[in-house]
Amino acid sequence: MDNLPMIAQPDALIAGSGFHDDSHPKQTLGSDFDHAMMRRCIELARRALGRTSPNPMVGAVIVKDGEIVGEGFHPRAGEPHAEVFALKAAGENAGGATIYVSLEPCNHYGRTPPCSEGLVAAGVAKVVVGTVDPNPLVAGGGIARLRAAGIEVLVGVEEQACKKLNEGFIHRILHHRPFGILKYAMTLDGKIATTTGHSAWVTNKDARSEVHQLRAGCDAVIVGGNTIRQDNPYLTSHREGAHNPLRVVMSRSLDLPQNARIWETAEAPTLVFTEKGANPDFQELLRNLGVEVVELTPLTPDKVMAYLYERGFCSVLWECGGLLAANAIAQGAVQKVFAFIAPKIVGGAHAPTPVGDLGLTSMSEALSLERVEIRVVGSDCLVEGYLPSHQL
């Protein structure tokens, strides 16, 4: 757990950083080469996908006379930052070079010393930054320190892509909760299962592979008891060498099958949230299997998100049924939606739908997703977008 003070808005500190500032059209910053190098930083950063929380994913590239002389990425919290690895790889070549880094260099002593000082000491001539670090311990201070040392600093190259890379980290810092993603797969007539609850499979294998990738990038995946009873899922990322999220089950009654796949914890850990005093025998059985059991009363999505924030989590994937999804949305625990739509029709007035009652009566109250992207995945369609209250 980290204890970070409330954030001051970085755009108030860094004029022209573009952070949360949509009031004027942004100019394209930097050359094509600068953009290519920043995209390389993002590629490097993603090598640590799912493994850096509570820290961000960061990549760095050092260029001298048009050639890459050093690269690095941040592997996990407690280990050196991306800039340190890149400086080490560049050695003497760092003097007079340009360093590209997807997040503003830090300027504080945390688990590691300030990268700003390391860059000054190495004698770099220019620093190209993807986006400002919203962490109040940094928040423009790294950039100011570099400029004060006479280093040229360019801020905002591939800014949107750099922010998207760390939308979990940014949300965590700004809102003191993990970033919530609701993922569901439904038929063309809006059902997530048949009337009997059968749901394997709504989508094609390409879409399922996309979900596995999504899990690999999240710190936790949350389901309710019904999903365990009906689908008996693994909830792993099913990829050799990839990160597996913590598998979280929310169950008030703890009326769950003893032989569910999720209690097998050799591949990935499992945490069950329940209410005080629920089914003590089953709690003991789970603990004996190596499953963590935590009592939270009343058991709500927000309490779970607050708990996971304290554990240092940046991003959480809701893969639950409609009732829990509606509660999570109502309590502000969802910022982004991944909806897979399969060209199938199952019918059934009582077949389950992805989101339960939100208490809306007029279409004008509908939650209209923003920054929507639509893709074809195999034979299915993926709609990705942000709930209206979310800003990047």
Ligand SMILES: Nc1nc(O)c(N)c(N[C@@H]2O[C@H](COP(=O)(O)O)[C@@H](O)[C@H]2O)n1
């Ligand atoms: N620019 C940059 N590069 C990295 O590789 C990073 N991990 C960060 N992280 C920032 O520093 C904070 C963590 O510091 P410690 O690892 O504890 O020393 C993190 O909250 C980010 O603000 N930045």
Ligand SMILES: [Zn+2]
């Ligand atoms: Zn640093």
